Structures are given as structure tokens and as C-alpha cells.
Amino acid sequence: MIEFMDKNKIMGLTQREVKERQAQGLVNDFTASASTSTWQIVKRNVFTLFNALNFVIALALAFVQAWSNLVFFAVICFNAFSGIVTELRAKHMVDKLNLMTKEKVKTIRDGQEVALDPEELVLGDVIRLSAGEQIPSDARVLEGFAEVNEAMLTGESDLVQKEVDALLLSGSFLASGAVLARVHHVGAENYASKLMLEAKTVKPINSRIMKSLDKLAGFTGKIIIPFGLALLLEALMLKGLPLKSSVVNSSTALLGMLPKGIALLTITSLLTAVIKLGLKKVLVQEMYSVETLARVDMLCLDKTGTITQGKMQVEAVLPLTETYGEETIASILTSYIYHSEDKNPTAQAIRQRFVGEVAYPMLSNLPFSSDRKWGAMELEGLGTVFLGAPEMLLDSEVPEAREALERGSRVLVLALSHEKLDHHKPQKPSDIQALALLEILDPIREGAAETLDYLRSQEVGLKIISGDNPVTVSSIAQKAGFADYQSYVDCSKITDEELIAMAEETAIFGRVSPHQKKLIIQTLKKVGHTTAMTGDGVNDILALREADCSIVMAEGDPATRQIANLVLLNSDFNDVPEILFEGRRVVNNIAHIAPIFLIKTIYSFLLAVICIASVLLGRSEWILIFPFIPIQITMIDQFVEGFPPFVLTFERNIKPVEPNFLRRSMLRALPSALMVVFRRSFCENIWSESRLV
Structure with a gap:
């Protein structure tokens, strides 16, 4: 264990201590690499049994110089190339994922402030952070006070108050205040690093076809090698055909x-x-996700x-006292929001509504905190x-607020x-007087109700997963025409075991953490659902990666x-x-x-089986040779099975x-195949014999 120095003497680490930590590997240098390398992707798509069999056949044909029959190998190469490109694109998307910036960090070492790159920090370094x-x-905070925006990590849009001994999470931002803090985790142990490592997993191609x-x-x-040898020996030894013809x-x-x-058709159809x-302004970043979405039965x-537009707006301002009229309340709100450093969506909505002359200068300010659920300002x-x-x-409860x-x-x-205003011990004063209520609404997205209704009619189950209050989410869902709006749960009050038990039956999940979002998706997949997930924040990354x-x-x-299968360029659900x-x-x-x-x-x-079985009949004139050559099979592939069916796609x-x-x-294919077998192996042989007679 590394002993930290007395935090009353904030001199930072000495150069000797820094070198000791560097020697122990306690450095903030971490790269969350994807689990699949480029070579593994190439190997997985090239060195397959399917390709190996085709390659052996191609070698055999090349050996006997049957060059015109090698056309089929171009199709094999195209299939392998398409698979490699698709997986490399997925890998590239994941590799780009990064939650951290590269700005210099003010660090105290040997009592002096120096600017370091984030990866140069070591465990125990003292850093200075400001808004x-x-x-x-x-x-961990050593000195100071700050309001931190953790929305990128947790999905909580409100600011979180951080005082002495509070833990600051890597990847979050200081919205206000300034602190001295001692580095508590480095590298892979950081919160953001763990999140990236879990997200940076290249999923295998998910194509049932x-x-x-x-x-x-x-x-x-499994059968092709013995069949091939049997057919080759039959042609060479029993029919006496030349080597080239036999091969x-x-x-x-x-x-x-x-x-x-069919593999080629699948790839070209998906590319189309x-x-x-x-x-149509939909960016498909992983080709096979088109097929997966077609099979989704749980969204x-x-x-x-x-469901909503994601654009908060002040719907109404309701005065609660006759002492302060609407104009005065508007003036107070204009001054408050002008001086405020709050940048959460709610504050932005108020800022858009109340713009004008600032009547009251600010004396001091206490930013909004998600712990307190309020902010204050001395005007x-x-x-x-x-x-x-x-x-x-x-x-006491205000009836208008409940409504x-x-x-x-x-x-x-x-x-x-x-x-x-007491900044050190913020608390509600005894003489507080309510002036007005602000009703802030995130409007329902136009057409959302019709979209939800249509998805239900197409046998797609729907669940809403949100970090907001479940009562509020339920009300919004009801407005959007969500049928099961009364089936909701507050995930902040239940255990993981309870969440797993409720995942399939419950329709709305409120106060959900990033871990719980992922757990819901995992549970739905385990019971047999093909899942799709929509999201827009970093707090959704784990669930997005887990979803099909x-x-x-x-x-x-x-x-x-960067890690999504599909991006809606119009941002329209x-x-x-x-x-x-x-x-x-x-x-x-x-x-x-x-x-x-x-x-x-x-x-x-079937023809191969018949050809091999004909040897057992004991008469050389009854021995059948396979009735096609490779170039004919390739032509059938292209002009019978290729272009006409492609038009039907x-x-x-x-x-x-x-x-x-x-x-x-x-x-469905069996009856037609049997007709071909009957015609080629029986009818044509009977016709040939009748002509000889």
C-alpha cells in the first residue's frame, strides 16, 4: 500500500515518489483496446472450412489446367473480402471510442504547479481543477467545493455537489467551483476506463442466415472429402476417364x-x-444489423x-403569491438565470424563456445540486x-405541483x-416563501404515438428505460399512447435480483443506472428475445453494446x-x-x-450419392458419371441462381x-431438386439406351 502524505501539507509528490510509482506501474496510461485484432478478423473470414474446401477444389482444377472452370473462386474471394470489410468497420468504430480529452492537467509536485498530460499522472498526484x-x-477532494456534471457517465442531468473527501469520477466535468484533489485511481482502475473497456468489445457478426x-x-x-475421393476413383479406375476429366x-x-x-446473395442484398x-438519412455502420433489426421482437x-424531443421548454409560470406579480417574477428569473452557471437542460430551458434586462446584481451563488435538488443565489x-x-x-405539498x-x-x-446564503452548510432557511411554480415540459415527439402503435401492431414489444422519475416517465408514456404506461418501477429502490425478476413483465423502468440498463437487456436476451436499444448518452453505451x-x-x-449499429441522421425516432x-x-x-x-x-x-451407389450394381455400363462440369455450375450460379433472384430481392x-x-x-427446395435428379439420372439414361437399341 502507498501511504499518502498528510493532506494538511499539500505539497504534492516529490520527484523521487513519482519515479517510485512509475516503476510500480501506477501511471495513468491506459488504452482500452478492442478484443479482436485485424489479423484475427482476417483469419476468421479467410481460414474457414467453406473457403478451405473451395480452395482445395480450385487447386485440383489448376493442377489439371482446367482454367475456365475456376470462375467460381472469384465469388469465394468476394464473400471473404466482404466479411473482412464489415468486421474491420465494426472494429474501427469501437477503437475510436474515447471518453477522455487530452488537455493538460494542473499538477502540484514538489510544491510547484506544473502542467502534465493526463497519462503522465501517477497514483497520489495532487491536481488542481476548476470550472x-x-x-x-x-x-478525492482535498480542498474546495465544486458542482460536477456526471451526465456523460451516469445519465443524471443535474449537477452533483462535491465537498472534501468526495470522489470525483474520471470523465465528468466541473460545472462550477474549484478543488484540489488527490488522484485515487489510475489507468484501468478509473471509472471511465472500466466503462470504455466494457464497451470496447467487438461483437461477433449476428446473422442467423x-x-x-x-x-x-x-x-x-464432413462428407465432401470422402465423396470427392469416391467420385474421382470411380471416374479414373472404373470409367477409365483421363485425369483432367475425372478431376x-x-x-x-x-x-x-x-x-x-446464397452467401453472395445475402451480402449483396444487405449492401443494397x-x-x-x-x-433515407439512416447511417448503417454494421451491415448485418439490418437483418438483426428485422428479427427484433423487443425494442x-x-x-x-x-418519445420526447429532448428539448426542454418552460410551459407555464404560476404565481403563488399576490405580493409578486408575473412581471416581477419574470424579472427575478431573468436575473437569476443570467448570473447562474448551471448548464443542465432545465436551466437551458429557463434561459431561453427569460431573456432581458438584468434588474438584480448577484452577490453570491450556490449552483444547483442533484443531492439537494435546489440552487440558490443572493441578489x-x-x-x-x-x-x-x-x-x-x-x-407542505402544493396541489398545482402534483397536477x-x-x-x-x-x-x-x-x-x-x-x-x-451559507455556502459551507447549505440548508433550507426558516423564512422561505414560495413565489411561483415553473412547469417545464419536454414535448412529445410528433408522430411518436403512431410509431409506437405501429410497432406494437408488428408484434414488437416495447419497454421504456430512463434515468428520470418513473411517475413522470409514465405520464409522458401515456401521452404518447404507450399502452402499458401504468406498469413502472423505480430501479433506484430495487436490487439486481428483483430487477431480473421484473425485467420481462415491467414496461417502464425509471431511475435506471447504466449497469441496470445493461442488466435489463441481458435478461431479455436470456429469455429468448431479440433486442434493440435506442439511446443518445454515454450512460447508454453498455446497454447499446449488449443489445442485438x-x-x-x-x-x-x-x-x-461511434459504437452504434445504426445512426438516425435526422435524429427522428x-x-x-x-x-x-x-x-x-x-x-x-x-x-x-x-x-x-x-x-x-x-x-x-443426391446425384453424387447415386453416382457412387451405381458402382455397387456391378455392371460398368450402369456406372454414372456426375453430369455437370464446374463452368456449368458457375453459370447456373450466376444466370439461374444469381441475377434473376437478385431482382426479386x-x-x-x-x-x-x-x-x-x-x-x-x-x-421448399426438395421437390425441384428431386425432379432434376430424376431427369438427369434416370430419364436421360433411359433415353440414351433406347437410342442405342
Whole structure:
């Protein structure tokens, strides 16, 4: 353990102490790297069983100089290249994620103040922070007082009061005040570092279609080598064909079994959807998320900026005393907000409403605190003005305040006292007098009710996850036409175990921490839901990364945009159904067309079985050779299975996606495959024999 010096002697660390800590690795140098390297991505997409089988077939054809039959290998290369590009883009998005700035930090060492880069700090360094600066490392306050904005980390929009011994979280900002603080954590132990490390996990590609094809390729991979050898030996030894013809015929059978065409169709269809959505101001940062969103059956919404516009505005000012009229109250609010350093959304709404001549000079100021739920300011010639939550400033409930809360508004009371403002022990004065109520509303987004109603009609479950008061969220949800607005819980009052038990049945979650948001998503996934999450703040990052599909608004935090699957460039929640339509159209059309591709896989397998079985009949004239060559299979891939079905992918088909993609496709392909087998193995042989007769 490192012993800190007496905090009454704030001289900072000596150079010797700094070097000791550097030698022990107690330095604030940390890079949260993604778990997947570029080489791992390349290896995962190139060195697959599917590619290996195609490569061996290509080598065999090259060995016998059957160059015209190697066209198929271009498709394999394109599939691998597309997979690499898609995963590298996802990795690049995650690698860019950074919650910390690179500004110099005022640090006290050997009694002198020096400016250091954040990564040069060591455990125990004393740093000086003032309003507007970001906290570079977790630290405990030694001297001073400050109001800290932790919204980026916790989602709490109100400022948090920090006094001596309070912990300052890295990544947050000082909104007012100044402090001396001692670095408490460095590097990976910092709060922001842990958050980034958890968020910087490159998720594997989530495509059920590709997983189904991998299963099919895995099955064919197990049988393809013995089948290939059997067909080659049959052609060479029993039919006496030349080596080149034998290799070409056996390679054709193997190529026909591998479903490379449908993989190409899937990639090109998804790329087309990405382009179409881009034209509609939806940025798709991960191609396969289009397919995932099509399968979503549970959408978790962040209230602010999704159901509401995310733009607070003062809806009404209600005077509570005849002594101060509307004009006087407006003058007091104008002076208060002009002098105030508060920058939370509520203060910004008041600042937009009350603009004009400042009648009262400021003598002293106490910023708003989420702990107290109020702020105060001493104005010359008036007294001490308080602005905050009615339940924290008034002894009795104001009926008008309760009514406003039930309407989904945020309510503040403007109050006055003639007592002096005590900055060291802020407390509610005994002579406080309520002057007016302010009703502040975040308007419902236009079209939100219709969007929610439509999503429900499309069998998509809805949940609202918010850091706000659950009663307020419930009222807003009711206004937006949310059916289950009465099903809500205050997550600040329950344990993780209780939250897990309530996750599926409860519709609205209020006072939710970033950890709880992630836990809700995890629980919903465990019970079988395909989840999507909307958000806009850093406090949403963990839940966004956990969700199967993440959607953020362009107006959201840059760090959140960097890791999202989809970014709504218009910041309009009403675009979500259009994304859902596009995803369903692509997936349903691929499912509709897939049997065309699987016909070849099935008949190639059955014909290979028949060719091998014909050897057992004992007569050389009955021995069948595989009836196609590779170039024919490639032409079938391109001109029968390729271009015509690709045109069909543009068909509008927005019904809910059905499960069991591979099973349904195989059953639909089987009858046509059997007809091909019957014609090629029986009808043509009978016709040939009849001609000989």
C-alpha cells in the first residue's frame, strides 16, 4: 500500500515518489483496446472450412489446367473480402471510442504547479481543477467545493455537489467551483476506463442466415472429402476417364454441394439495403444489423430524444403569491438565470424563456445540486432566491405541483428568503416563501404515438428505460399512447435480483443506472428475445453494446454514435419503422429466394450419392458419371441462381420474419431438386439406351 502524505501539507509528490510509482506501474496510461485484432478478423473470414474446401477444389482444377472452370473462386474471394470489410468497420468504430480529452492537467509536485498530460499522472498526484475542466482520473477532494456534471457517465442531468473527501469520477466535468484533489485511481482502475473497456468489445457478426449457411457448409464439409475421393476413383479406375476429366467431374459435384451463391446473395442484398437506408438519412455502420433489426421482437427505448424531443421548454409560470406579480417574477428569473452557471437542460430551458434586462446584481451563488435538488443565489436589493424541487424547499405539498407532475412535466418552485446564503452548510432557511411554480415540459415527439402503435401492431414489444422519475416517465408514456404506461418501477429502490425478476413483465423502468440498463437487456436476451436499444448518452453505451441491435440519434454523444449499429441522421425516432421494413424486406426475400440456391446443393448431393451407389450394381455400363462440369455450375450460379433472384430481392415483403430459415428453405427446395435428379439420372439414361437399341 502507498501511504499518502498528510493532506494538511499539500505539497504534492516529490520527484523521487513519482519515479517510485512509475516503476510500480501506477501511471495513468491506459488504452482500452478492442478484443479482436485485424489479423484475427482476417483469419476468421479467410481460414474457414467453406473457403478451405473451395480452395482445395480450385487447386485440383489448376493442377489439371482446367482454367475456365475456376470462375467460381472469384465469388469465394468476394464473400471473404466482404466479411473482412464489415468486421474491420465494426472494429474501427469501437477503437475510436474515447471518453477522455487530452488537455493538460494542473499538477502540484514538489510544491510547484506544473502542467502534465493526463497519462503522465501517477497514483497520489495532487491536481488542481476548476470550472469547465474534465476530471482526468478518479480523485478525492482535498480542498474546495465544486458542482460536477456526471451526465456523460451516469445519465443524471443535474449537477452533483462535491465537498472534501468526495470522489470525483474520471470523465465528468466541473460545472462550477474549484478543488484540489488527490488522484485515487489510475489507468484501468478509473471509472471511465472500466466503462470504455466494457464497451470496447467487438461483437461477433449476428446473422442467423449466415449461421444457417455455416451449419450447411459444416455438414457438406464432413462428407465432401470422402465423396470427392469416391467420385474421382470411380471416374479414373472404373470409367477409365483421363485425369483432367475425372478431376473436373468430381470437382463439379463438390462445388454444387457448397452453397456459395446464397452467401453472395445475402451480402449483396444487405449492401443494397444499406445504400437505400443511407438515402433515407439512416447511417448503417454494421451491415448485418439490418437483418438483426428485422428479427427484433423487443425494442427498449430511452425516453429523452426518442418519445420526447429532448428539448426542454418552460410551459407555464404560476404565481403563488399576490405580493409578486408575473412581471416581477419574470424579472427575478431573468436575473437569476443570467448570473447562474448551471448548464443542465432545465436551466437551458429557463434561459431561453427569460431573456432581458438584468434588474438584480448577484452577490453570491450556490449552483444547483442533484443531492439537494435546489440552487440558490443572493441578489442585491432582493434577498436570497431559491430555485428547485418543491418537495425539497417547501414544508407542505402544493396541489398545482402534483397536477403538473401527473401531466408529465418537471416542476420547480421559485422561493425567496431574507437570510444570508451559507455556502459551507447549505440548508433550507426558516423564512422561505414560495413565489411561483415553473412547469417545464419536454414535448412529445410528433408522430411518436403512431410509431409506437405501429410497432406494437408488428408484434414488437416495447419497454421504456430512463434515468428520470418513473411517475413522470409514465405520464409522458401515456401521452404518447404507450399502452402499458401504468406498469413502472423505480430501479433506484430495487436490487439486481428483483430487477431480473421484473425485467420481462415491467414496461417502464425509471431511475435506471447504466449497469441496470445493461442488466435489463441481458435478461431479455436470456429469455429468448431479440433486442434493440435506442439511446443518445454515454450512460447508454453498455446497454447499446449488449443489445442485438443499437440505434442512436445523430444529436447524441459522439462516443455513443461511434459504437452504434445504426445512426438516425435526422435524429427522428419515427424513422425506426422504415428501418424495420427494409430489414424485413431483405430477410423475407432472401428466405423466399434461398430455395432456388439450395436446389443445386440438394441435387448435387443426391446425384453424387447415386453416382457412387451405381458402382455397387456391378455392371460398368450402369456406372454414372456426375453430369455437370464446374463452368456449368458457375453459370447456373450466376444466370439461374444469381441475377434473376437478385431482382426479386427488391420485392416489398414486410411481414414478420418467420423462424427456422434453413429448414423451411430446404423443404421448399426438395421437390425441384428431386425432379432434376430424376431427369438427369434416370430419364436421360433411359433415353440414351433406347437410342442405342
